[in-house]
Amino acid sequence: MPLVRANSFTDIDFTLRRQFKKDSFRPNQREIILAALAGHDVFVQAATSFGKSLCFQLPAVIDPGITIVVSPLLSLMMNQVEALRAAKVDARTLNGNTTMAERDYIHQDLATGHPLTRLLYVTPELCSGDFFRKKLKLLHEQKQLMRIVVDEAHCISEWGHDFRRDFKKLSWFRESFPNVPIMCLTATANNQVRQDILSTFGLDKKLGNFKMFATTAHRPNxxxxxxxxxxxxxxxxxxxxxxxxxxxxxxxxxxxxxxxxxxxxxxxxxxxxxxxxxxxxxxxxxxxxxxxxxxxxxxxxxxxxxxxxxxxxxxxxxxxxxxxxxxxxxxxxxxxxxxxxxxxxxxxxxxxxxxxxxxxxxxxxxxxxxxxxxxxxxxxxxxxxxxxxxxxxxxxxxxxxxxxxxxxxxxxxxxxxxxxxxxxxxxxxxxxxxxxxxxxxxxxxxxxxxxxxxxxxxxxxxxxxxxxxxxxxxxxxxxx
The missing domain is CATH 3.40.50.300 (P-loop containing nucleotide triphosphate hydrolases)
Structure with a gap:
């Protein structure tokens, strides 16, 4: 692992209450968060109402280092960053709407090799560029790259309903940082799409460091x-x-x-x-x-x-x-x-x-x-x-x-x-x-x-x- 991870005695319930102002976990959230904190690669397929974002946000608060979150939608990034900052979590985003002053701060923070930012939301297009990749390599060398999160992971698959070409290039993460855990999340993946996601990131149960969580699509209410x-x-x-x-x-x-x-x-x-x-x-x-x-x-x-x-x-x-x-x-x-x-x-x-x-x-x-x-x-x-x-x-x-x-x-x-x-x-x-x-x-x-x-x-x-x-x-x- 790139870092010494949070110890097994970490009180995730306390973090849930203190940082996220929630009284309890929804079904399966605890198990997913514990798997992430243990350093596993994780795949999560769950309905829209499940609360998938908490599954990577809470570990990012507990673990040292920085979590990179790849998302295809600006509105999603901006909404989550705003909510995290209201919860006093240092979260930021790099996208086409980021101001020059904020952009300069983020680049300087990453260049230190020991950033204060805990979650950085980025677009898949940004991850394709050499400039940003060099920043990530520095973080990895300094053992500060804690986790890669791919939200809306169905966009990786050409068989998905919303395929994005630059998502395919995210396989670079596993190739370049084989010891950095990857978490993929989606609400809409059939069997073909799910297999495309797993193969792109080399997520394999046979390797022993992978946990899959697939909940029902049933929304009885x-x-x-x-x-x-x-x-x-x-x-x-x-x-x-x-x-x-x-x-x-x-x-x-x-x-x-x-x-x-x-x-x-x-x-x-x-x-x-x-x-x-x-x-x-x-x-x-x-x-x-x-x-x-x-x-x-x-x-x-x-x-x-x-x-x-x-x-x-x-x-x-x-x-x-x-x-x-x-x-x-x-x-x-x-x-x-x-x-x-x-x-x-x-x-x-x-x-x-x-x-x-x-x-x-x-x-x-x-x-x-x-x-x-x-x-x-x-x-x-x-x-x-x-x-x-x-x-x-x-x-x-x-x-x-x-x-x-x-x-x-x-x-x-x-x-x-x-x-x-x-x-x-x-x-x-x-x-x-x-x-x-x-x-x-x-x-x-x-x-x-x-x-x-x-x-x-x-x-x-x-x-x-x-x-x-x-x-x-x-x-x-x-x-x-």
Missing amino acids: LHLEVRFTSDEANDRYDDFVTWLKGVYDRRAAADRKAELEAARERLENVPGIIYTISRDECESLAAALRTDGIGARPFHAKLSNHTKEETLARWIANEPGYDIIVATTAFGMGIDKENVRFVVHWRLPKSFEGYYQEAGRAGRDGKASYCFLYYSREDRDRICNMVTRDAPRDGSGNKQARAESLKRLVAYCEDTSGCRHTAICKYFGETQVPECDYACDWHKDPQGLKKRMSRGLASEEWISTQREEGAYDDYSYWSE
């Missing part, structure tokens, strides 16, 4: 539902507003002190996320909801940093008028808000993994939450064209993998024969899959689900017309 519609009917909006007002009316009726009519006007305290595809729809949908007295705000890449930061902060703080975020799919990674009561997919996501990850941002506090997806065959065709059109031409992604993931998501949406929770667990390779306790549309009303699908989807005549017009030419796998 989430109610999963697919709502069938047609673009011609354009009925998503009325359906959603009716549902939301019904939720609020029930809450108000349960509170004897609440005035029902005033509650209808405010429609507060039902935090949620609506995911859609385009920035224009983010804006128009949020504006329409505000017109109906619902506190909704858009969130997308073209907004100013100030607007995004203010919107996010006020939404997390549950301020009136900031109840719902209407966002493109990049929103939400690493956002620490436990009381999101619903997640709505206004449009079909581009992948099964994307759907699962986004829906999983609901109910992180373990309380009942609602996830539904509006599905139309027009939407299916539109998204399929988009995936085909946007498939990388430079070899930086696997077109077949993307098509297969979307195909499996479509099959999930159109399946009226079984539990939604079971289908998700099977997709991620679980052999012993649970059924939910009436927490999906199939369990709640299997016959009604079939009727709703037949009523809601576009007619077969419409589909036939689309075939004749060549709409299916680029994705013949739909006919398999």
Whole structure:
């Protein structure tokens, strides 16, 4: 090992309470943290609500030296660094938004060979450059490079839903620092992706220094539902507003002190996320909801940093008028808000993994939450064209993998024969899959689900017309 590690008598419960202000560990967190403190390589696959970040943050506080955290998303890095610094942990990030003064401080800190920084969040692109690699080599020589953490590790695999070319180059860590422990974390890895992650970093149970932790994808507190519609009917909006007002009316009726009519006007305290595809729809949908007295705000890449930061902060703080975020799919990674009561997919996501990850941002506090997806065959065709059109031409992604993931998501949406929770667990390779306790549309009303699908989807005549017009030419796998 590069360093003398924390001794076995370290009180991790005390560190949890003192540094992270948490009373107890979630299931499996303790075992993962102890494995990391013992110097093992670790692979963690766990649902969005699991609390994966604590599994490397707490060991970084206890162990001497520096932990390098590779992450693909700036919002995730910035959110976690802010939370750590509020907990009085010296955490920093190097990315395109880092100020020159902060950048200079970090470089000088690393150049000492004995940095004060405990966690440094970086992009995979930065890790590809010689300048940063030389800094890491110095830290290793001084026995200060404690651990390499790869977050969103599924990005390594060309069979993953979000492959990034520079993630492949992270194999340099194991090649250059064979005695430095590596921790890989992901929420969305099927068997093929999981094997790619393990082989890239040389993680092998046969070597005796590797621990794998794979928890179930089952989220029993989430109610999963697919709502069938047609673009011609354009009925998503009325359906959603009716549902939301019904939720609020029930809450108000349960509170004897609440005035029902005033509650209808405010429609507060039902935090949620609506995911859609385009920035224009983010804006128009949020504006329409505000017109109906619902506190909704858009969130997308073209907004100013100030607007995004203010919107996010006020939404997390549950301020009136900031109840719902209407966002493109990049929103939400690493956002620490436990009381999101619903997640709505206004449009079909581009992948099964994307759907699962986004829906999983609901109910992180373990309380009942609602996830539904509006599905139309027009939407299916539109998204399929988009995936085909946007498939990388430079070899930086696997077109077949993307098509297969979307195909499996479509099959999930159109399946009226079984539990939604079971289908998700099977997709991620679980052999012993649970059924939910009436927490999906199939369990709640299997016959009604079939009727709703037949009523809601576009007619077969419409589909036939689309075939004749060549709409299916680029994705013949739909006919398999």
